[in-house]
Amino acid sequence: MDTLNAAEILxxxxxxxxxxxxxLLVEAGPEGINAxxxxxxxxxxxxxxxxxxxxxxxxxxxxxKRESRFIHYSANYETMDDLIAFLTNNCCQGASCLPKTVxxxxxxxxxxxxx
Amino acid sequence: MDTLNAAEILxxxxxxxxxxxxxLLVEAGPEGINAxxxxxxxxxxxxxxxxxxxxxxxxxxxxxKRESRFIHYSANYETMDDLIAFLTNNCCQGASCLPKTVxxxxxxxxxxxxx
DNA sequence: TCCATTGTTCGAATAGTATCAAAATATATG
DNA sequence: CATATATTTTGATACTATTCGAACAATGGA
Numbered sequence: 129m130d131t132l133n134a135a136e137i138l139x140x141x142x143x144x145x146x147x148x149x150x151x152l153l154v155e156a157g158p159e160g161i162n163a164x165x166x167x168x169x170x171x172x173x174x175x176x177x178x179x180x181x182x183x184x185x186x187x188x189x190x191x192x193k194r195e196s197r198f199i200h201y202s203a204n205y206e207t208m209d210d211l212i213a214f215l216t217n218n219c220c221q222g223a224s225c226l227p228k229t230v231x232x233x234x235x236x237x238x239x240x241x242x243x
Numbered sequence: 244m245d246t247l248n249a250a251e252i253l254x255x256x257x258x259x260x261x262x263x264x265x266x267l268l269v270e271a272g273p274e275g276i277n278a279x280x281x282x283x284x285x286x287x288x289x290x291x292x293x294x295x296x297x298x299x300x301x302x303x304x305x306x307x308k309r310e311s312r313f314i315h316y317s318a319n320y321e322t323m324d325d326l327i328a329f330l331t332n333n334c335c336q337g338a339s340c341l342p343k344t345v346x347x348x349x350x351x352x353x354x355x356x357x358x
Numbered sequence: 359t360c361c362a363t364t365g366t367t368c369g370a371a372t373a374g375t376a377t378c379a380a381a382a383t384a385t386a387t388g
Numbered sequence: 389c390a391t392a393t394a395t396t397t398t399g400a401t402a403c404t405a406t407t408c409g410a411a412c413a414a415t416g417g418a
Contacts, residue, residue: 131266135259142254143406147246154334163365175408178366197364197415208334212327218266219323258376278395290378293396312385312394360418367412374405382397388390 129214137211140187145172146180153190153203160193160202244329252326255302260287261295268305268318275308275317 141147148170153160161169167177181201184190188207192199256262263285268275276284282292296316299305303322307314 131262132259135257135262137257138253138262139257142250142252142257144247144250145406147250147253151246151333164363173408174365175367175410176406179406179408182366194415199365203334205335208330212330212335215323215327215330219269219318220320220327260376279393288378289395290380290397291376294376294378297396309384314395362415362417364415365413368410370408372405372407374403376403377401379400380398382395384393384395386391386393388392 129210134211134214134218137187137189137207140183140189143180145170145176146184149177149180149201150184150189150203150208153201156202158202160200162195162198162200163192164198166201244325249326249329249333252302252304252322255298255304258295260285260291261299264292264295264299264316265304265318265323268316271317273317275315277310277313277315278307279313281316 141150149166152166152169163177163181164174166172166181167174170177172180181190181192185192185201189204190201191204192201194200256265264281267281267284278292278296279289281287281296282289285292287295296305296307300307300316304319305316306319307316309315
């Protein structure tokens, strides 16, 4: 991931509604949630929600899958992973910058080892 | 860190010039670089650079320290760390989202253990 | 086919952001 | 104090983003 690409993704997440949408989709898991439910849950008008969903889709943070009349949106973890890797590699270089993240990852690793 | 705060920091980093400035400051280390040198290095006009430096300072990503006529800017690793922790905790919850980050952290840990 | 439902796209108003020249501020030095 | 240097602030302008009502498109059922 280059700087321009990273900036685009960061910018997409740099809006309260879009960040909330992404968090909601992460919480929802791989089945996803349909557009209407997202708007209802976060109190965003349909047209506005659609605008933000399109934006998040464009930068690859989420994806939509049509299921009859509904479109189920779900998080694209790869893009978020790439972003975190970019920040970790390029924005903490050589610095003592990762105590909290290391702690979190230790938990993640333990969970993986257990499952 | 709450969603609003995280969105502000993400938005601040979501601009190519500001992301480049932050990366440059991370590279530069704790001594920092003065405003003029930052602008020169990234080919940004003084007034524009000052605008972006003020923005990054406002959200706590960098700090400036006057040194005679120069102002030395340096990265605030804590804020970046908090941001990465937020993304790791809130935007990858329960998902297999961290292979690349875990790998990076393993390297970090090894480096720490060696030093 | 007709209608209800779900979601997107369009259009227009509004608000916010980025850029840079010029003026202002701060510091150092002769 | 006058001048040079480093940076910020101001003000004008251009650009981009956000919001939402209304129109449109797609799907499924009576």
